[in-house]
Amino acid sequence: MNVTLRVWRQENGDHAGRMVTYPVDGVSPDMSFLEVLDVLNERLTLAGEDPVAFDSDCREGICGSCGLVINGVAHGPKELVTACQLPMRTFADGEVIEVEPWRAGPFPVIKDLVVDRGALDRIIQAGGYISSPTGTAPEAHSVLVPKRDADAAFDAATCIGCGACVAACPNGSAALFLGAKITHLGLLPQGQPERRSRALGMIGQHDAEGFGGCTQIGECTAVCPKGIQMHVISRYHRDVLGALRHRDT
Numbered sequence: 001m002n003v004t005l006r007v008w009r010q011e012n013g014d015h016a017g018r019m020v021t022y023p024v025d026g027v028s029p030d031m032s033f034l035e036v037l038d039v040l041n042e043r044l045t046l047a048g049e050d051p052v053a054f055d056s057d058c059r060e061g062i063c064g065s066c067g068l069v070i071n072g073v074a075h076g077p078k079e080l081v082t083a084c085q086l087p088m089r090t091f092a093d094g095e096v097i098e099v100e101p102w103r104a105g106p107f108p109v110i111k112d113l114v115v116d117r118g119a120l121d122r123i124i125q126a127g128g129y130i131s132s133p134t135g136t137a138p139e140a141h142s143v144l145v146p147k148r149d150a151d152a153a154f155d156a157a158t159c160i161g162c163g164a165c166v167a168a169c170p171n172g173s174a175a176l177f178l179g180a181k182i183t184h185l186g187l188l189p190q191g192q193p194e195r196r197s198r199a200l201g202m203i204g205q206h207d208a209e210g211f212g213g214c215t216q217i218g219e220c221t222a223v224c225p226k227g228i229q230m231h232v233i234s235r236y237h238r239d240v241l242g243a244l245r246h247r248d249t
C-alpha cells in the first residue's frame with residue numbers, strides 16, 4: 001500500500017502547529033498505524049529531519065498512551081481498538097490520512113502528536129483509589145462480591161485512561177473516564193469507606209482541571225476503545241449527589 005500522511009507538527013506549546021504532508025510507500029496492510037509512523041520516522045531520521053513525536057508503550061491496547069485523532073476520529077475509524085491496534089488494511093490504498101493530537105484544553109500539546117494527560121492522573125490522585133488494607137490474596141477472596149457487581153466492576157476497570165472520550169466530547173468532558181473509575185471502585189466492598197470523599201474529590205479535580213460538564217451527548221462511548229458505556233456516568237452522578245446530600249445534613 002501507498003498512503004499519504006498529513007501529520008500535525010508543532011515544536012511545542014509556545015509555537016503554532018501546522019499539517020505537514022508525507023507520502024509513505026511500501027506499507028503492509030498487516031502493519032499497525034503506529035508501525036507506519038515508525039517507518040516514516042526512520043526515513044525522516046535517515047534524511048536528517050526531525051522525527052514525528054508520538055506516544056506509545058505497550059502497543060497492545062493496554063497502557064492508553066497512544067492517543068491520536070485519525071481522520072477526525074479519536075483512535076481512528078475502527079471501533080473498539082486503540083491507535084496501536086489499528087491495522088492498515090482499515091484504509092484504502094492511496095488514501096490520504098490526517099493525524100492530529102487530542103484536542104482539549106486540559107491536554108496541552110507537548111510536541112507534535114504528544115499531549116500532556118497529567119490532568120487524568122491528578123483526578124485519580126484526588127480519590128481514584130482504595131486506601132483501606134485489603135489483606136493478602138486468600139483474605140481478599142473471603143470478601144464475597146455478588147457476581148453481577150464483580151462483572152460490572154471489572155467492565156468499568158477496563159478503562160485504560162487514554163483520554164479518547166475527552167478528545168471526542170464537544171464539551172471536553174472527562175465524565176466517561178470519571179464514571180468508569182468511580183463505578184469500578186464503588187461497586188466493590190473495599191471501595192465503600194471512601195465512596196463519598198472519592199466522588200467529591202474526583203469531580204472537584206475534574207472541574208479544576210478545566211474539563212467540561214457532561215450533557216449526555218454520547219460521542220465518548222462511540223470512540224472508547226474499551227466499550228465503556230454511559231451508565232457509568234449515571235453512577236458517578238448518583239455518588240456525587242449522595243455525597244453532597246450527606247455533607248449538607
Ligand code: SF4
Pocket residue numbers: 158159160161162163164165166176177180220223224225226227228
Ligand atoms: S472511558 Fe474509554 S475513552 Fe475514556 S479514558 Fe477510559 S478507555 Fe479511554
Ligand code: FES
Pocket residue numbers: 055056057058059060061062063064065066082083084085
Ligand atoms: S501503546 Fe499502549 S494502548 Fe496503544
